Structures are given as structure tokens and as C-alpha cells.
Amino acid sequence: xxxxxxxxxxxxxxxxxxxxxxxxxxxxxxxxxxxxxxxxxxxxxxxxxxxxxxxxxxxxxxxxxxxxxxxxxxxxxxxxxxxxxxxxxxxxxxxxxxxxxxxxxxxxxxxxxxxxxxxxxxxxxxxxxxxxxxxxxxxxxxxxxxxxxxxxxxxxxxxxxxxxxxxxxxxxxxxxxxx
Numbered sequence: 001x002x003x004x005x006x007x008x009x010x011x012x013x014x015x016x017x018x019x020x021x022x023x024x025x026x027x028x029x030x031x032x033x034x035x036x037x038x039x040x041x042x043x044x045x046x047x048x049x050x051x052x053x054x055x056x057x058x059x060x061x062x063x064x065x066x067x068x069x070x071x072x073x074x075x076x077x078x079x080x081x082x083x084x085x086x087x088x089x090x091x092x093x094x095x096x097x098x099x100x101x102x103x104x105x106x107x108x109x110x111x112x113x114x115x116x117x118x119x120x121x122x123x124x125x126x127x128x129x130x131x132x133x134x135x136x137x138x139x140x141x142x143x144x145x146x147x148x149x150x151x152x153x154x155x156x157x158x159x160x161x162x163x164x165x166x167x168x169x170x171x172x173x174x175x176x177x178x179x
Contacts (some may be wrong), residue, residue, distance in 0.1 A: 021059075027169055028055035029068040030100040034082055036072025043069045085111050086128035087120060089158050091151035093175040094128035096139050099167040107167045114161050131174050141174040151175075 032051045039045040048069075055065055083104055085097040101107040108122075115122045132139040147155060152175065159171050 023166070024058055025055075025060050025064055026166065027100075028058060028060050029064060029071075030080065030167070031055075031169055032065065032068040033072040033080055034100050036069055037080065041073035043073065048072075083107065084125075085122060086125065087115055087123040088128060089120065089173065089175075090118065090154040091145075091147045091175065093145060093147065093155055093173050094131040094141070095159070095162075095174075096128055096132055096172045097162055097168055098138075098170040098172075099165075100169055101167040107165075110165055111162070111168075114158075114165065118158050118161075120158075132172060138170055139172040141172075143174070144176040145174050147175045 028051070032048065032055060035045070035048045035051045036043055039048055042048065052065055052069075055068075079102045080100055081102075081104065083099050083101060085099065085108070087095050087097075089095045097111060099107055099111070112122045131142055133142055155173065155175050159173060162168055162171050
């Protein structure tokens with residue numbers, strides 16, 4: 001019964017792909033909702049349109065985008081908030097993590113756990129912000145630091161673990177080799 005095995009492989013591959021797309025769509029949805037909320041329910045503002053455009057580039061369905069817009073202008077957005085975490089990663093690189101969450105009491109310990117598993121500590125507010133300049137696109141390091149290949153790999157792995165966390169939307173680092 002080789003057909004059974006083939007279908008099984010297809011089913012598992014599709015499941016993994018769908019889970020990955022769902023994670024991406026969830027992040028886009030949260031960002032769109034937050035932008036609409038920030039703009040007092042105006043879905044035609046430039047930042048909302050930019051967030052929608054990024055979602056469309058990742059092939060997010062129109063009905064999901066519309067639900068996120070409705071949620072941002074309605075009562076559902078009141079529970080979402082933007083939070084920023086700061087700390088230092090492998091090699092001493094300053095890191096800023098942006099997240100959109102409906103429960104900061106869940107998200108903060110999850111981020112702290114990722115840091116502690118790597119043998120690092122999550123910093124206090126302002127502990128790493130001095131190393132960045134905030135722009136419309138995000139955070140730009142004031143003085144990028146050079147890291148060797150080994151430390152760059154450790155930092156890239158650490159940032160990937162942070163980005164895999166459901167509520168994290170962006171991670172910024174002062175390291176030159178990691179984006």
C-alpha cells in the first residue's frame with residue numbers, strides 16, 4: 001500500500017506548512033489590529049495600509065485581514081497591547097524585542113524563559129535602549145558591534161528562538177552580522 005505512505009507524507013508536510021503560515025498570519029493580524037487601535041480606528045492611515053500591504057505580500061487572505069481591521073476598530077482590540085523587552089544576547093549584543101500580546105503575564109515569563117535557557121538575563125526597561133535609535137521602521141543600532149562567526153551563529157540561533165515565540169513581532173540587535 002504505497003499510496004497510504006504517500007498520502008501520509010503529504011498530510012504531514014501540509015500540516016507543517018499550514019502551522020507555519022498560521023503563525024505568520026497571527027503575527028500580521030496582531031500588527032494590523034494594533035495599528036488600527038493606535039490610529040483610533042482609522043483603517044485608511046498610512047501605517048495601517050503598510051501593515052496590510054505586508055500581510056498581503058505573505059498571501060494573507062482578505063477575510064482574515066478584514067477581521068483584523070474590524071477587531072482593531074472594535075472592542076476586541078482593547079485587550080491587545082504592545083510591549084518592548086530589552087536584554088543582552090550572546091557576545092554582549094544589545095537586543096530589543098517588540099511583541100503584541102493580550103496577556104503580558106504570559107508573554108514576559110516566556111521571553112524570560114528563553115533568555116534563562118540561553119544562560120542570559122532579561123534586562124530592565126532602558127537597559128539596552130540606549131544602544132538604539134528608534135525610527136519609523138524600527139530600531140537602528142547607534143554603533144553596530146562586530147561579532148565573530150561562532151558568536152554570530154549563537155546570536156542568530158538565540159534570535160530565532162525569540163522570533164518563534166508567538167507574540168514576538170520584531171527582534172533588533174546591535175550585532176553587525178545578525179539582522
